[in-house]
Amino acid sequence: MIKIKKPKFIGALLMALAIIAIVPTMASAHCDTMDGPVVADANKAIELNNPSYILKWVQPDDEKGISQIFDLTMKVRTLSPEAKELADNYLFENLIRIHRAGEGAPYTGVKPHGTPIDEKIAAADKSIEVGNLSPLEKLVPKDIMPELQKRLDKVLSLKNFDVNNVKAGREYIESYVSFFHFAEGEEEGHEAGNSEHKMPDAHAAQGDQHASADVSEKAHDKDNQKGAESLPLIPWSLAAILFVTTLIFAVKYHKEHSKR
Secondary structure (H helix, E strand, O other), X not given: OOOOOHHHHHHHHHHHHHHXXXXXXXXXXXXXXXXXXXXXXXXXXXXXXXXXXXXXXXXXXXXXXXXHHHHHHHHHOOOOHHHHHHHHHHHHHHHHHHHHHHHOOOOOOOEOOOOOOOHHHHHHHHHHHHOOOHXXXXXXXXXHHHHHHHHXXXXXXXXXXXXXXHHHHHHHHHHHHXXXXXXXXXXXXXXOOOHHHOOOHHHHHHHHXXXXXXXXXXXXXXXXXXXXXOOOOOOHHHHHHHHHHHHHHHHHHHHHHHOO
């Protein structure tokens, strides 16, 4: 009777499962999903052969690079249906990666259609669509509503820009991102305008010292957080490939050694 060497086989499977366990697969924001605004604008750019639809999503220094990627995509996608799919995905991946880098956020791949997003993000999208904050009213603290309204007003005032005016487009995206971040609770800008909380002159020097210490501590914490976020992350699709590949090799190893 052939003896099965289970320990090594099970060890290989556990290693594969460990790879999947440590890989983050959650969508970080709707801009990195196939249903998000970045991919939507990329599809418009492809349809109309106009890169201005996507240039607003990247920083000026990245404009040349994404333009070259767009031109390459337009040339390659005409070769075959397979080439079309690969070229389009190549544009989506690079556009989202460069956009996320411009925000100082990690890139974890393009999430598929139907990926769940935070209800606040969906509500913020709806607020821009309807032109008011009613979709967000029950989802955010009441004390941030005045600042949120100011940011929404700015978004709406910049919304109808000329698509070929990339500078105006970037101004819109900047206000758009600022609105979403605030709605999600990622910023505390509503505290900045509270001038009624200024300290009396007698304690101004002491207050400045405490404020300076607080700012330094917050900056240090923010740097630590950014450092953690900037660690390389593996897209969920690559994680799946690693798992399947490891599983195949494990099975093959088991078959070969079970014959001995």
